[in-house]
Every structure is written in structure tokens, then in C-alpha cells.
Amino acid sequence: MMKTEQEKENILIMSGNYAAAWGAKCSNVNVISAYPITPQTTVVEKLSDFVDNKELDAKYIRVESEHSVMAALVGSSMTGARSFSATSGQGLLYMAEMLHWVSSSRLPIVTTIASRGIAPPWNIWADYTDILSIRDCGWIIQFASTHQEIFDSILMAYKIAENPEVSLPYFVVYSGFSQSHTSKPVSIPEQQRINKFLPILPEDGWGHLNLNPDKPVTFGNLVMPEQEYLDFRFMIHDSMVKSKKNIHDTINLFNQSFGRDYGGLVEKYMCDDAEVILISYGGLAEQSKDAVDKLRDQGNKVGLFKLRYIRPFPNEELIELFNSGIKVIGVVDQGTAFGNPTGGPISTEVMSLLNHTKNRIDVLPCIWGIGGRNVSVDDQIGLFEKLLYIKNNNEYPTDETCQHGTVWMGLKTGI
Amino acid sequence: MKTSDKQPAAQQPYKSWKELPHVPVSYPQLGSIGATGEWRTFKPEINAEACNKCGMCYLYCPDGVISYKEGTLPEIDYMFCKGCGICASICPKKAIEMVKEKE
Ligand code: SF4
Numbered sequence: 222m223m224k225t226e227q228e229k230e231n232i233l234i235m236s237g238n239y240a241a242a243w244g245a246k247c248s249n250v251n252v253i254s255a256y257p258i259t260p261q262t263t264v265v266e267k268l269s270d271f272v273d274n275k276e277l278d279a280k281y282i283r284v285e286s287e288h289s290v291m292a293a294l295v296g297s298s299m300t301g302a303r304s305f306s307a308t309s310g311q312g313l314l315y316m317a318e319m320l321h322w323v324s325s326s327r328l329p330i331v332t333t334i335a336s337r338g339i340a341p342p343w344n345i346w347a348d349y350t351d352i353l354s355i356r357d358c359g360w361i362i363q364f365a366s367t368h369q370e371i372f373d374s375i376l377m378a379y380k381i382a383e384n385p386e387v388s389l390p391y392f393v394v395y396s397g398f399s400q401s402h403t404s405k406p407v408s409i410p411e412q413q414r415i416n417k418f419l420p421i422l423p424e425d426g427w428g429h430l431n432l433n434p435d436k437p438v439t440f441g442n443l444v445m446p447e448q449e450y451l452d453f454r455f456m457i458h459d460s461m462v463k464s465k466k467n468i469h470d471t472i473n474l475f476n477q478s479f480g481r482d483y484g485g486l487v488e489k490y491m492c493d494d495a496e497v498i499l500i501s502y503g504g505l506a507e508q509s510k511d512a513v514d515k516l517r518d519q520g521n522k523v524g525l526f527k528l529r530y531i532r533p534f535p536n537e538e539l540i541e542l543f544n545s546g547i548k549v550i551g552v553v554d555q556g557t558a559f560g561n562p563t564g565g566p567i568s569t570e571v572m573s574l575l576n577h578t579k580n581r582i583d584v585l586p587c588i589w590g591i592g593g594r595n596v597s598v599d600d601q602i603g604l605f606e607k608l609l610y611i612k613n614n615n616e617y618p619t620d621e622t623c624q625h626g627t628v629w630m631g632l633k634t635g636i
Numbered sequence: 637m638k639t640s641d642k643q644p645a646a647q648q649p650y651k652s653w654k655e656l657p658h659v660p661v662s663y664p665q666l667g668s669i670g671a672t673g674e675w676r677t678f679k680p681e682i683n684a685e686a687c688n689k690c691g692m693c694y695l696y697c698p699d700g701v702i703s704y705k706e707g708t709l710p711e712i713d714y715m716f717c718k719g720c721g722i723c724a725s726i727c728p729k730k731a732i733e734m735v736k737e738k739e
């Protein structure tokens with residue numbers, strides 16, 4: 222598509238972390254608070270540069286821990302300031318209590334996560350166990366699997382989160398090192414066009430909560446069992462589910478405004494006539510497209526169903542897939558949920574929707590790439606071959622990497 | 637803020653979640669759970685002669701029941717003072733004494 226002079230974008234080579242920093246800068250954030258943690262650190266280093274050089278007119282609050290980071294942003298966001306942070310791994314877990322404060326106060330804070338393995342043993346490489354273990358705390362969770370998507374997603378995140386009907390915080394998640402520290406071209410639209418897209422900050426803060434010393438209020442009060450505590454909890458879930466419409470509308474508007482082609486809550490690749498489909502998320506899901514291409518060249522009807530969002534969960538899209546005549550699916554987690562039905566959080570959630578179809582579908586859960594363990598295209602093809610084996614032989618593979626019904630790709634079995 | 641300016645707290649229970657705002661908020665209201673001064677075991681008494689009118693007690697009182705204007709003696713509202721003793725321990729002149737309440 223030819224772009225007019227005014228639509229031209231500035232293409233810069235940058236790391237995934239810098240793409241996150243640029244996303245926050247171009248979103249005109251008012252307040253940043255952060256504590257350094259690998260592999261996120263260069264996001265907030267870059268942002269402190271922007272603030273220091275006066276390229277970004279924001280307040281940068283330094284604190285002593287991630288818990289305080291989110292506490293500081295609760296305060297700033299309550300005044301109606303657009304607030305941003307970034308973290309990883311242990312830092313995200315340390316923030317956990319305040320994450321609930323944010324969502325239950327319905328504050329539209331956006332935070333990027335460069336996901337990494339959880340210690341001990343120490344591990345700083347790609348692994349989504351950090352974000353997956355706090356997936357139920359009332360934040361929208363979106364995976365960005367390219368550098369461009371990291372940048373673009375932050376602009377969309379504020380538009381979605383600040384919509385008064387949504388009023389929920391938003392995580393943009395990408396993988397540590399494989400995305401945070403690799404460099405790729407990122408196209409930055411003109412700021413004037415971004416400003417037109419961004420929501421206008423209300424002068425008096427958010428309608429439901431506005432910290433203003435001249436009009437004192439108490440919030441976060443004690444609510445008795447027979448009062449409305451249960452009802453407020455329901456409303457968070459209700460807004461999360463209903464945010465799907467707003468997410469779709471925002472993505473469509475963004476695609477139109479900036480000539481992108483992001484899918485909705487999911488992205489389907491070669492799914493139309495597929496009999497065997499892999500469901501996955503994050504950076505490795507992008508690589509799955511190569512595996513699908515290679516297997517398609519050999520005449521296999523395989524496809525990829527990429528989850529872009531896990532909160533809200535794409536129920537409708539998955540149920541539609543289950544009713545499409547699909548025979549076998551594999552669901553891959555790059556993260557763990559010890560002791561749950563499959564060992565992987567998202568495979569368990571995907572399987573929980575199978576009662577919405579009358580079709581018989583075989584499901585093979587898989588866990589891959591934990592702690593940055595390399596997953597090659599050939600490894601991915603190997604997983605597809607297991608799925609094809611199930612389809613052709615009507616039995617599940619029994620090699621030693623299949624443990625408790627789940628494939629632990631790369632498990633050292635001495636062979 | 638005068639009492640008449642205050643927005644009413646939700647006294648009536650809501651009938652449906654659809655009527656609720658995103659979050660519960662309370663507006664300032666005098667003693668919404670009663671005369672909490674009844675909880676007091678020790679009563680803070682200011683010694684006007686020792687007091688240097690610095691206002692520290694006013695700043696630190698967690699219940700906001702001390703009124704103070706610069707250069708004047710602070711006044712304690714015993715209807716709501718819970719007798720925590722923070723004012724007494726923060727007072728730089730040791731001008732507040734905690735006196736045991738009688739039966
Ligand atoms: S005793 Fe406690 S509540 Fe009473 S005036 Fe002193 S600080 Fe305030």
C-alpha cells in the first residue's frame with residue numbers, strides 16, 4: 222500500500238525493550254515508576270533518558286521495589302494521570318498485591334512484561350510463568366509476538382484500558398531476551414496521527430475515582446459481607462468479558478489508521494481446512510508459522526491458532542474452532558502450573574471449553590521453551606508429527622517426553 | 637467542607653449491581669459509625685502552659701480530631717478521639733498527658 226507523505230512512518234532499528242519504551246513515550250504517558258530487573262531494565266532506562274532529555278514530559282518516580290512501583294502508580298493513576306511501568310519475573314510476582322489494588326480500583330495502568338523464568342534456580346530467559354501465575358488478577362493480558370506489535374500494542378492498550386466501560390489495567394507481554402534484547406525495524410507513525418488515535422485524558426480524572434485534595438473521598442473502604450463486595454467482584458469479570466467488543470473495535474480502528482493487520486483476540490494461520498491445529502501464544506507461536514508452512518508443503522493439513530489475548534479469554538473463537546470439524550489439537554504452554562490437570566495453565570483453560578462442542582477432539586497438551594530452552598522449527602514440526610500420529614493411529618504417543626498426559630518438549634530422558 | 641456540602645453516603649443497599657459505580661467511595665461525613673470516643677481508655681489532655689503551639693499533634697492524629705490554627709492552642713474533639721496516644725508520644729514538648737478514664 223502506497224503511503225501518502227503525511228502517513229509516512231519513521232523506521233528505526235531497535236530492541237523489543239526500546240519498542241516498549243517508544244510505545245510509552247508516543248502514548249504521552251504522564252507518570253512512570255519502575256524498578257530495574259533483567260530483562261526489562263532497558264525499557265525504563267530508555268524512558269528515563271527520554272524524560273531527562275525532555276523528549277517526554279513525564280514524572281519519573283524512582284522507588285525501592287516493584288511493590289512500591291505499583292503503589293506509586295495507584296496514586297498517580299487515581300489523579301487521572303496516564304501511568305506506565307515495566308517489569309519481569311520476580312519483580313512481577315513481588316507486585317502481586319498491588320496488581321489487585323489496581324484492577325479492583327479499576328485504574329487503566331499499562332505495564333509491559335519482558336517475561337522470564339522464575340527462581341530458584343535463577344533464570345532470566347524467555348518463560349511466561351511470571352505473567353501466567355498472576356493471570357487471574359483482573360488485568361487484561363495480551364501477548365505481542367513482534368517488535369512492531371510491542372510498540373503498537375501499547376498505544377492500543379491505553380485506548381482500551383481508558384474506555385470508561387472497560388476501566389481495567391492492561392499488560393503487554395513479550396518474551397525476555399528472544400524479544401527484549403534482539404533488534405528489528407520498528408515503524409513509528411507521526412506523533413500527530415498517534416495523538417488523534419489516543420484517548421483524550423479527562424480533565425477531572427476518571428469518572429469513578431478522582432484523587433483531589435479539594436474533594437476528599439475514602440476509597441477501598443471496608444465492605445461488609447451483605448453489602449456489595451460480591452457484586453463489585455462480579456463487575457470486574459463482567460467488564461473483562463465485555464471488553465472483547467472494545468478490543469475488537471480498537472484493533473480495527475488501529476488497523477485502519479495505521480495500515481496494520483492485527484487479528485482480534487486470536488490470529489488464525491492456515492486454519493480453514495486444517496485437521497490438526499496447534500494452539501499457542503507469544504514469540505514461539507510466530508515461529509510456528511514456519512513449521513506449518515513446511516508441513517503444508519508436504520501435503521499435511523495443519524494450522525496455527527495463536528492466542529493474542531488470554532484475559533479476556535477467547536471463548537467464542539475457540540468454541541468456533543472446536544465446531545469446525547477439527548480432529549486433533551495441540552495446546553502449548555511456555556510456562557508451568559504445577560499440579561493442575563495438564564501442568565500448563567493455558568492448555569487446561571483451553572480444554573475446559575471442550576464441553577461446548579459435541580465433536581470428538583483429541584487434545585495433546587505440551588510444555589515447551591521453559592527458562593529459554595531453545596525450540597527450533599524442527600522441534601515444532603516434531604510436535605505436529607505427534608499430533609498427526611494421533612489423528613492417523615487414534616492413539617496417543619508414549620515416548621518418555623510424554624509425562625502425565627503432557628509432552629514436556631526437550632525433557633532429558635537419557636536417549 | 638460544611639456538612640450540607642457533602643454528598644450522601646450510600647445508606648440504602650443497592651438493589652442491582654447494574655446501579656453500582658465501578659468502585660465504592662465514601663464521602664466525608666461526621667462519625668459515620670458513631671461516637672468512637674466511647675472506645676477510649678486513656679484521654680489526652682493538653683497542658684496549655686507547656687504547649688508551644690507547633691501543631692505536630694494535629695498533623696499526626698490518625699483520626700483527624702484535633703483542630704489547630706497556626707499559633708493557637710490545639711483542641712481535641714473527645715466525641716471521636718479514640719485515645720490512641722499518638723499525639724502524646726509525638727508532642728515535642730511532652731505537653732500531652734494520657735489520663736485514665738473513669739468508669
Ligand atoms: S489520642 Fe489519638 S485520637 Fe485522640 S487526639 Fe491524640 S492522636 Fe488523636
Ligand code: SF4
Pocket residue numbers: 682686687688689690691692693694710726727728729730731732
Ligand atoms: S504537639 Fe504538643 S506542643 Fe505541639 S501543638 Fe500539640 S500539644 Fe502543643
